[in-house]
Amino acid sequence: xxxxxxxxxxxxxxxxxxxxxxxxxxxxxxxxxxxxxxxxxxxxxxxxxxxxxxxxxxxxxxxxxxxxxxxxxxxxxxxxxxxxxxxxxxxxxxxxxxxxxxxxxxxxxxxxxxxxxxxxxxxxxxxxxxxxxxxxxxxxxxxxxxxxxxxxxxxxxxxxxxxxxxxxxxxxxxxxxxxxxxxxxxxxxxxxxxxxxxxxxxxxxxxxxxxxxxxxxxxxxxxxxxxxxxxxxxxxxxxxxxxxxxxxxxxxxxxxxxxxxxxxxxxxxxxxxxxxxxxxxxxxxxxxxx
Numbered sequence: 001x002x003x004x005x006x007x008x009x010x011x012x013x014x015x016x017x018x019x020x021x022x023x024x025x026x027x028x029x030x031x032x033x034x035x036x037x038x039x040x041x042x043x044x045x046x047x048x049x050x051x052x053x054x055x056x057x058x059x060x061x062x063x064x065x066x067x068x069x070x071x072x073x074x075x076x077x078x079x080x081x082x083x084x085x086x087x088x089x090x091x092x093x094x095x096x097x098x099x100x101x102x103x104x105x106x107x108x109x110x111x112x113x114x115x116x117x118x119x120x121x122x123x124x125x126x127x128x129x130x131x132x133x134x135x136x137x138x139x140x141x142x143x144x145x146x147x148x149x150x151x152x153x154x155x156x157x158x159x160x161x162x163x164x165x166x167x168x169x170x171x172x173x174x175x176x177x178x179x180x181x182x183x184x185x186x187x188x189x190x191x192x193x194x195x196x197x198x199x200x201x202x203x204x205x206x207x208x209x210x211x212x213x214x215x216x217x218x219x220x221x222x223x224x225x226x227x228x229x230x231x232x233x234x235x236x237x238x239x240x241x242x243x244x245x246x247x248x249x250x251x252x253x254x255x256x257x258x259x260x261x262x263x264x265x266x267x268x269x270x271x272x273x274x275x276x277x278x279x280x281x282x283x284x285x286x287x288x289x290x
Contacts, residue, residue, distance in 0.1 A: 029242065029249045029290050036272070036285035038069055038076050046071075046272040046285030047100075048091040048134070048177075048220070048264035055264075055272055056089035056098055057285055068100055081112050081119050089114075091134040091141075091177065091264070099132035099141055111143050124155060124162045134177035134184070134220070142175040142184050154186055156200075167198055167205050175200070177220040177227075177264070185218040185227050197229060210241045210248055218243075220265035228262040228271045240273055242290065253286050260286075 038044045041059040049055045055071040056079075068079035068089035080087045084102040091099045098114040099122065111122035111132035122141055123130030129146035141157045154165030154175030166173045170188035177185045184200040197218035198205040209216045213231035220228045229241040231250075240262035242249045252260040256275025263273040272287045 029244060031251050031271075031288040031290045033253050033255070033286050033288045035255065036071060036287055038071075043283050044285045045274045045283050046263065046287065047089065047274075049266050049270060049272045049287070050092045050094050050096075051266045051268055052094065053266065053268070053270055053287070054092055054096065055285070055287065056092045056100070057272075058088040058100075068098075068102075070096075070098060079114060081110075081114075083112075083119065083121070084110060087112075090132065093135045093139070094137045095139075097135055097139065099135045099143070101131035101143075108146075111141075111145075113141065122157065124164075133175065136178045136180045136182070138180065138182070140178055140182055142178040144174040154184070154200075156182070156184055165200060167196075176218060179221045179223050179225070181223065181225075183221055183225060185221040187217050187219075197227070199225065199227065208243055210243075210250070213241075216241075219263045220271070222265045223267045226265065228265040228273070230261040230263070230273075238276075240271070242271060249290075251288070253288070255284070256286075 036046050038059040043060040046055050046057040058068050066086040068087035070077045079089050081102040084104045086103040089098050089100040101109045101111050104110045108129040109131050111130040113120045113122050122132045123145050127145035132141050132143040134142040144154050146152050152172035154173040156163045165175050167188035172189045174187045175184050186198045186200050187195055189195050195215040195217055197208045197216040210231040215232045217230040218227045227243040230238050231241055232238055238259040238261055240251045240260045253275040258276035258278055261274040265271045269290050274283045276283050
């Protein structure tokens with residue numbers, strides 16, 4: 001009996017040492033940042049990327065007009081929904097389908113899908129405003145809409161039916177990125193106006209707030225369930241964060257002296273977003289491999 005207990009004790013010590021060594025050797029994630037700019041633009045913002053590293057976003061031209069864009073192979077293609085103004089492109093899938101929103105003739109935000117060269121409005125019937133933020137390779141689209149009473153809800157559209165997404169107890173809910181499993185990065189607002197993060201896995205809302213953040217804004221999600229965020233500290237400054245294998249890695253673009261925003265992620269260790277270079281909110285896009 002004593003020998004058995006002695007052996008068990010030795011095994012426990014060995015196991016503890018192995019686990020400690022494994023934890024100590026866990027690789028740290030580092031980010032390599034590259035600025036993304038639309039030539040001649042006053043302001044460039046990158047919101048999404050696919051697995052081929054094709055990026056989408058929005059820019060402000062020299063005349064102060066907003067446009068959506070796609071950045072592929074070093075070439076920028078302007079994307080403007082013909083039904084309105086101020087187009088923002090937020091998500092792109094492997095087929096090159098793009099989702100986003102524009103401002104319609106009533107001054108409201110309207111979600112859209114660009115498939116090839118054809119534009120289609122996205123949003124549930126009866127909505128007075130909408131926006132599309134994510135699209136996966138199954139053409140499932142995530143976004144938000146405003147109902148007739150003015151309340152904001154998330155949605156997931158499978159091409160035929162809209163599934164309304166509301167985090168229990170939330171004052172408002174926004175659905176951002178969607179991965180190829182159909183998992184959605186969801187942002188919700190509490191009664192105090194602070195934002196929080198969850199992953200909707202088709203059944204449950206799993207909390208994923210950034211530790212120490214006043215507000216968390218999860219935006220993109222990859223196939224592994226890793227999430228890229230924006231988050232605010234106690235001074236109101238925005239920073240980026242990556243949740244990978246359940247661990248949070250905070251980051252800032254070194255050129256983003258006035259704030260960094262994490263927006264999109266693909267399955268090949270690339271995140272994209274925006275950084276501010278001064279308090280006047282002039283922005284540039286970035287991509288960061290990790």
